[in-house]
Amino acid sequence: MNGDQTKLxxxxVVSAAAEQQTLDIxxxxxxxxxxxxxxxEPLDLTTHQGILSYEPKELVITARSGTPLHEIEAALAEKGQMLPFDPPHFGAHATLGGTIAAGLSGxxxxxxxxxxxxxxxxxxxxxRGEILRFGGEVMKNVAGxxxxxxxxxxxxxLGVILDISLKVLPIPASEITLAITSSAENALKQFNAWSGKPIPLSAAVCDGERAYIRLSGATTSVEAARHAIGGDMVDNSNTFWRKKMLEHQHAFxxxxxxxxRISVPSSTPSDSFPDKCLIDWGGALRWIRTDLQPQVLFQTAGELGGHATLFRGGDRQGQVFQPLPKTTMDLHQRLKLAFDPQRIFNPGRMYAEL
Amino acid sequence: MSLHSQQQTDSAQLKVDKTTLLSAFGKFLPSEAILFENEDLHPYECDGLSAYRQLPLIVVLPRTVDEVQQIMRLCHEHDVPVVARGTGTGLSGGALPLAKGVVLSLARLKSILEIDPVNRTARVQPGVRNLAISDAVKPDGLYYAPDPSSQIACTIGGNIAENSGGVHCLKYGLTVHNTLKLKVVTVEGELITIGSDALDSPGYDLLALMIGSEGMLGVVVEVTVKLLPLPERAQVVLAAFDDVEKAGTAVGEIIAAGIIPAGLEMMDGPAIQAAEDFVHAGYPTDAAAILLCEVDGSNQEVSEHILAVRELLQASGATEVRTANDEAERLRFWQGRKSAFPAVGRLSPDYYCMDGTIPRHRLPEVLKKTAELSRTYNLPVANVFHAGDGNMHPLILYNANNPGELERTEELGGKILELCVSVGGTITGEHGVGIEKINQMCFQFKPEELEQFRAVKRAFDPDELLNPGKGIPTPKRCSEYRALGSHQHPHDDEASS
Structure with a gap:
C-alpha cells in the first residue's frame, strides 16, 4: 500500500533508537x-508516497518523500511548471526524498x-522518533x-525526511540551445562575461571542444540573445540537457x-586541474576523471576557494567529501547529536565522524 | 509588553562586576570604543521596535575582527551575554539589549573589502549598508538583489541575522539565496568560515542555518554576497480594484500565466489613502485595493510581459490599469508603497507593524477576519501586502498614551499572527521573532520542535550567551503563555511520540 507511512x-525509528540499531535510509x-x-538496517521509504498538495498559483508543491521524482515532475509539467533546480534522477526510481537528501542540482x-x-x-x-515540522508552504518564513x-x-x-514543500517555477515560454566551437579557456571567459549581463542564460557547459549554451525566457528576449551569442542551434535541446548532461550519458x-565533482568560483582557470574536464554551471562546476589521489584533489579545490567530491568510483570507505577544518567538524558532530543523539541515521555516510 | 520586560530584568546575576569588565575591555579597546555611561548607552536601548527598551550594561564598538574575537573570548570567559547589533533598524526587538549584558556593535566594521566583477561577488564587512553594496557595484553593471524597505540604513550583518527580503524576493530570493560565504566568530571567540566562494560547500548547510538565526548562533564579521546583472529595463503597472478579493485573484492569474513579476505589491483602502495624502503618488483613492506589478528583464521581455499583465489585470476586473509613463512615474508609484509605513504613521500617534505570511489564496479570509478583530479590539488596521509571496504587513494604529492601548494592540497583533498560522502560514516572513513574537512561537511550534531548536542553539552556544531570550522561547515561557488562554497548537492532533 502506498500512502502515509508516518506511524510505521x-x-x-523509536525501536531502532531503543536498541541503538543503526538505520540505512x-x-x-x-x-x-x-x-x-x-x-x-534498511529503513525503506518507498511506499511513503503521494503528492499532498499542489497549487500552481501558489508556486508550491508538497509531497511525501517516497514519491517518485518523475511523478512530481509530470504533475508540475501538466500545469506548465517545473522543479527549477534541475535535479538529476540517476535511475527510474529516484524519489523526492533522496533528491533533497542528496541536494544535487543540475x-x-x-x-x-x-x-x-x-x-x-x-x-x-x-x-528520538519525534515528528517535527519546520518551515512551511510559504515563500518567506523566518520563524525558528x-x-x-x-x-x-x-x-x-540528521533525520528521516517525511514530507517536503518546494517552491516551483513556470516552465520558460521559450528555450533553445546553442553550440559554439570553443576551447575550455575561451568558454570560461565567455560564460563569465555573459553571466554579468542581462542575458537569459539557463545553462552553460563546455567539453573542451564545444560550448553549449541554453537560453530560457520570454520568446523575444531568447531570440535577441540568440543573435548576440551566435553559434548553431542544437536540435533536441531537452534530450541533450536531460540525458547527456543531467543523467551523465555524455561520452565524458x-x-x-x-x-x-569540483565546485569552484566560476572564473577558476581551465588549467587548474591536470586531467580532462567537463565544465558545467557556467564555470562553477568542473567534472573530472582522474586517478589522482583524493588528497591532491581536496587540496587543489580547497586552495581555489572551493571543494571536491569523489562522485563515482574510488574508495567508498575512505574520505569522499572535502575534509572539514576541525572547528567546523566539531560543530557538525554537535549538530548531528542534536538531531540524532544515538547516531542511528546513516552513520558514516557523509563523513566517518558523523 | 510587561511580560517581555520582566524576562529582561530577570536575567541571571553576572559573575563579574561592571568595573572589572570595563578594565578588561580597556586592555585591548581604545576608551572611545567602550560606552558605559547612561547618556552614551541611550542610543542603544532599542532597535526599530521602540516599544521595547532596555539599557545595556556596556556597549563595545570594535574596529577589527581581532577585537571582536577578543570581546567574545572575554565575555565567554566571564559568562557575559552578548547582543550583536548593526544599525538597529530591526522591527522585532532582536537587538534589544540585556541589563546584564554587552551590546556588540558591528557598525564600525563597515568596509567593502573586495568587489569581484568577473565572479560577480562582493566581500564586505557586516556594518556595510545594504544599499551601499549596490551603489558600489553599479559601475560594473551589477547589484545586490535583496532590498528591504530599510535598505538605505540597514546593514548586511543585520540582513544575515534576519534573512531579510524586500519587494523583489519572489523573483530574486531572500538573503539566504544571495549569500555565498560568512566569516563568523563563535561564542568562544574562534573565527570560522561558513559557505565558500563556490556555489555550494561541503558538509551541512550551515550557511542556511546561520542566515536568519538572529544573532543566536554566532557573530558575523564578514559576508560574501552574490551580485546580479542589472536588468536592462523595469516597468510597473498600477491596477485599481473595487474589491480586495479581485485583486488577490489577479495575482494568482499573473503567476498562473507563467510570469514571475520582479515586484507584486498590494495595498488596501486605508493604506492607499494614507500613502496618497503623504506623497501624492497618483493613487486612485476610491479603490478598495491597488496592485503594483513590476516586471524587469531585457527590453523585449518587459514589453511582452507588460502587455500580458495588463490584459490579465483587466480580465480580473480591475477598474483601472495604468502603466507608468516614464521612469519618474515608476519611481512615484513605488514611493507611495515604500512610504506606506510612515504614511500610515501620520494617521495616528503610534503604529504597530505585523509580519505574518500566508498562502496567498487564503488572503480574502485573512483580511476579513483581521477586519473583524480590528472591530473587536476597536483599533484601526491598514494593510500593506507583499502579494507575490504572501507576506502581510497589517499596521495597527494606536496611541501609547491611552492607558491599556499598547497592551490591547499587542494582543490584537498576537491574534492576527495566530490567524496567519491557522491558515497554514507563519508568524514572521522577514522581520524575525526577536523578543516581539516570542510568545507566538509557542503557538506555531509544538514543544518537541522548540526543543529541537534549543538543541541546535546549544550545538553552537552551549551556555546560551548569544542574544539569550530572543527567537526561541523557553519551555517555562510557553507554559505560562498557554496558561493565559486557549492557544491550542494547530498541529496538536498529529501523530507524535
Missing amino acids: LQEQ QAGNTKRFLGRSPQG PRRPYTGSARDFVLGTRVLNG YDVSRLMTGAMGT FQGSGDLW
Missing part, C-alpha cells in the same frame, strides 16, 4: 553510489538556484532556525578513472 516509520536506491558506503543551478534554495518546509523524524534547508544535502544523517562520463 516512527515505530521503526533508502527508497529508490538511485543515489546509493553517492557518499560513503551505507551501513545499518545545469540550471547557477541561474535559478539550488535544491536547498527551493526547499520551503519539511516534516522530519529525528533520532532554517532546519528544512539544513536537511537538504545532509545525506539523511563513460571514460576511465574516478569521477570527481
